[in-house]
Amino acid sequence: MSYYLSADGGGTKLTAxxxxxxxxxxxVGSGQGINYASQVDIAGSIQSxxxxxxxxxxxxxxxxxxxxxxxxxxxxxxxxxQIVTVHEEQWLSEGKMALLAGMEQxxxxxALSGTGSGVFWVTEEEQHLGGWGHLIGDLGSGYEIGQHIxxxxxxxxxxxxxxxxxxxxxxxxxxxTDREALIxxxxxxxxxxxxxxxxxxxxxxxxxQGDDVARRIFEKAGETMAEQTNEMxxxxxxxxxIGVLIAGSAWKGCKSMFDRFSxxxxxxxxxxxxxxxxxxxxxxxxxxxxxxDDPDARGQLMPAIAQQIHDQYASLMYKxxx
Numbered sequence: 001m002s003y004y005l006s007a008d009g010g011g012t013k014l015t016a017x018x019x020x021x022x023x024x025x026x027x028v029g030s031g032q033g034i035n036y037a038s039q040v041d042i043a044g045s046i047q048s049x050x051x052x053x054x055x056x057x058x059x060x061x062x063x064x065x066x067x068x069x070x071x072x073x074x075x076x077x078x079x080x081x082q083i084v085t086v087h088e089e090q091w092l093s094e095g096k097m098a099l100l101a102g103m104e105q106x107x108x109x110x111a112l113s114g115t116g117s118g119v120f121w122v123t124e125e126e127q128h129l130g131g132w133g134h135l136i137g138d139l140g141s142g143y144e145i146g147q148h149i150x151x152x153x154x155x156x157x158x159x160x161x162x163x164x165x166x167x168x169x170x171x172x173x174x175x176x177t178d179r180e181a182l183i184x185x186x187x188x189x190x191x192x193x194x195x196x197x198x199x200x201x202x203x204x205x206x207x208x209q210g211d212d213v214a215r216r217i218f219e220k221a222g223e224t225m226a227e228q229t230n231e232m233x234x235x236x237x238x239x240x241x242i243g244v245l246i247a248g249s250a251w252k253g254c255k256s257m258f259d260r261f262s263x264x265x266x267x268x269x270x271x272x273x274x275x276x277x278x279x280x281x282x283x284x285x286x287x288x289x290x291x292x293d294d295p296d297a298r299g300q301l302m303p304a305i306a307q308q309i310h311d312q313y314a315s316l317m318y319k320x321x322x
Contacts, residue, residue: 002063005053006285007076008097009069011035011115011194012142012249014045015282016053017316021063023290023305025313028282029053033115034072036134036193042072046079054083061085066285068097090288095120095128097284098247102277102318104287104298105243109232111225111261114248115197117141119228121236129228134193140224142250146199148217150186154179165211169202204253204321218257221250225257226264233269244274247281255322277318279309 002021007014011033018027029052031045054060062084067076073091080086092100095110099122102110110120116138118131134143153170155161157179176182189195206214229244244265251258262274286305290298309316 003057003060004285004289005062005065005067005080006097006282006288007049007065007067007069008094008280008282008284009034009067009072009076010094011197014049014069015280015316016049017282017286017313018053018057019286019289021293023286023301025283025286025309025316027053027055027057028313028315030315033191033194034076035070035116037191039075041191042075043079046072046076050080050083058083059085061087064088064090064285064289066090066092066097066288068092068094068281068284070094090285092284092288093120093122093126093128094118094281095122095126095247098277098281099245100284100287100291101279101281102245102247103243103275104278104302106291108243108245109229110245110247111229112247113140113142113221113225113250113257115142115194115250117144117225117248117250119225119232121232127232127235129232139228140221140250141197142200142248143193143197144224145203145217145221145250146196148220149199149203149214150182150196152213152217154182157182161213164213165206165209166203166214169206170199173202200250201253207254207256208321215254215256218254219260222257222260222262223264226261229261229265230268233265233272241271241273242269244272245277246274247277252318252320253322255320258320258322276320278306280316280318283309283316 007016014031016029019025029049031049034042098110107123112118117140119129121127156163203214
């Protein structure tokens, strides 16, 4: 039996999937995000993730490792090789990994909004818009959503805007009671970027309960992602039924973001097929290996693969809260 590994890591989390040559998932591991963190924290996250994923399989030979991560790839492969033997490695872009797992296709557009963001045109020669990092701007990302949420609460503390449900949710979750405490909480966090991005989860909760300020923040994020997606569609002159896949954790919390995104994309490209992912990106390596072994077998084998994942590894299914 041959073994393979697929791993996806970003600012939100790291996930690794072990599978065999029958495309059966054998193990899954997860860890904290590996972008913009200390080397110690990154190493700890990788070690924890791989320990869970490879439990009971230490010392095996991996025929191929697929990984998508914008940073820390050398550390990931070094730690992995301390546990198993690796025969071959293949890097995939974040867009490629997400597209394979989300639509089981090799070409299309991916609108990624997690902790960071970016729009990918995935073909043999990929293109990438946005994703400049939080210091310059991850437009439409969970981090930017979180920034707007924190600012809204701060403006209320300064009596510049009325209080909304956001205030109470953020104060309760972060255990802060005033302007100074909130600012201190962000700047003293071990990972301020991750702390700010986490506010998007509270914002989605507020929007679901009818908070107009939170809803407008998510709608603006949807518009921002649509602007980049429309530019990519125009640049490549693709109007006839191109698949556009959303990906990333920021989409999961608030349907208003997805609805506004869809509305704005369809205004300029009415035939674009906007899709919600089937699986989390970490499963992209399995789909890549299946395509490499037998491209025509995807349709035949996917029902059994999907059933096993649904029954035994539900965390690999992409799930929204709406």
